[in-house]
Amino acid sequence: MYRESYENCRLCPRYCGVNRVRDDGVAHLGFCGETDQLRVAYVGPHFGEEPPITGMNGSGTIFFTGCSLRCSFCQNYQISHKGLGVEISTGELLEKIEDMIRNHRVHNINFVTPDHFFPHVFRLVSLLRKEGFDLPVLYNLSGYQSVEMLKSAEDYADIYLPDFKYSDSSLAIKLSKCRDYPQVALDAIGEMVKQKGFFDTFFKGSEIAKKGVLVRHLILPGNVRNSMEALTSLFVEFGKGLPLSLMSQYQPIAQQKDEALNRLLSHEEFDKVYSHAMELGFENLFVQFPEKVPGIQTAHSPFLPDFQRAEPFV
Numbered sequence: 123m124y125r126e127s128y129e130n131c132r133l134c135p136r137y138c139g140v141n142r143v144r145d146d147g148v149a150h151l152g153f154c155g156e157t158d159q160l161r162v163a164y165v166g167p168h169f170g171e172e173p174p175i176t177g178m179n180g181s182g183t184i185f186f187t188g189c190s191l192r193c194s195f196c197q198n199y200q201i202s203h204k205g206l207g208v209e210i211s212t213g214e215l216l217e218k219i220e221d222m223i224r225n226h227r228v229h230n231i232n233f234v235t236p237d238h239f240f241p242h243v244f245r246l247v248s249l250l251r252k253e254g255f256d257l258p259v260l261y262n263l264s265g266y267q268s269v270e271m272l273k274s275a276e277d278y279a280d281i282y283l284p285d286f287k288y289s290d291s292s293l294a295i296k297l298s299k300c301r302d303y304p305q306v307a308l309d310a311i312g313e314m315v316k317q318k319g320f321f322d323t324f325f326k327g328s329e330i331a332k333k334g335v336l337v338r339h340l341i342l343p344g345n346v347r348n349s350m351e352a353l354t355s356l357f358v359e360f361g362k363g364l365p366l367s368l369m370s371q372y373q374p375i376a377q378q379k380d381e382a383l384n385r386l387l388s389h390e391e392f393d394k395v396y397s398h399a400m401e402l403g404f405e406n407l408f409v410q411f412p413e414k415v416p417g418i419q420t421a422h423s424p425f426l427p428d429f430q431r432a433e434p435f436v
């Protein structure tokens with residue numbers, strides 16, 4: 123599967139069908155912009171995830187270069203659009219992950235936007251397990267995954283952390299060139315829940331998550347209706363027990379055509395979406411409240427990484 127997956131790439135629902143294998147120095151690039159050469163921008167502990175993922179020691183993140191969704195407002199723009207990152211072999215990455223686990227005692231292995239390198243990632247997980255590392259393996263995803271690929275991921279995953287970005291397909295095409303996002307993402311989350319159930323920390327009282335699905339939604343400024351409808355869709359599909367993380371950390375990165383996306387989220391916008399989540403009755407909610415600056419936020423977000431630094435989140 124390893125090589126064939128890249129020869130006729132259908133790893134994500136873009137289904138580009140290109141040959142990404144870089145045998146003779148030439149490879150065709152699909153929408154994600156990456157060949158079959160593994161590239162990463164950061165390997166290390168990260169303290170900005172939800173508390174049951176971050177814990178005391180941090181989540182052991184691996185940020186891959188490239189992305190199959192490439193939203194215009196991406197908060198990791200340097201790696202998803204600008205291609206920041208270094209080439210690395212599977213063996214070298216394995217060593218880096220093992221060093222991270224030993225040196226920082228991270229609580230999990232957190233693959234961030236790994237879809238376009240899924241075959242490498244599955245191999246890494248197999249090797250880590252063979253060497254006795256039994257930390258929960260977490261996939262931090264855009265939500266734009268095919269059910270077929272998720273079935274391939276099942277044996278290599280413990281926790282899924284998918285986004286549900288859009289209920290509005292016209293917004294999905296405008297910001298991510300992806301008209302079918304809403305239905306594809308709902309189907310993907312359905313498959314994730316079928317495999318792993320809901321995020322276990324809400325139900326077993328354990329501090330650190332071991333298994334399950336937690337859905338994230340980033341509220342976009344000027345797009346409150348999209349957020350409210352996204353929450354309604356999730357509620358209708360999965361019920362009030364669905365673990366949900368409501369995020370307010372949006373920062374404008376690249377200049378956006380939609381003017382509203384060139385500013386921060388207002389408190390009023392956040393309150394509308396948060397009230398809607400409460401009215402729907404979601405029972406397992408993580409809420410990232412906006413910073414306590416009156417009106418529009420102005421403070422620099424601690425969640426905005428700079429991957430040009432050795433420590434992007436500091």
Ligand code: SF4
Nearest residue numbers: 131134137138152154
């Ligand atoms: S992983 Fe990249 S090349 Fe493969 S289908 Fe998705 S966007 Fe296209």
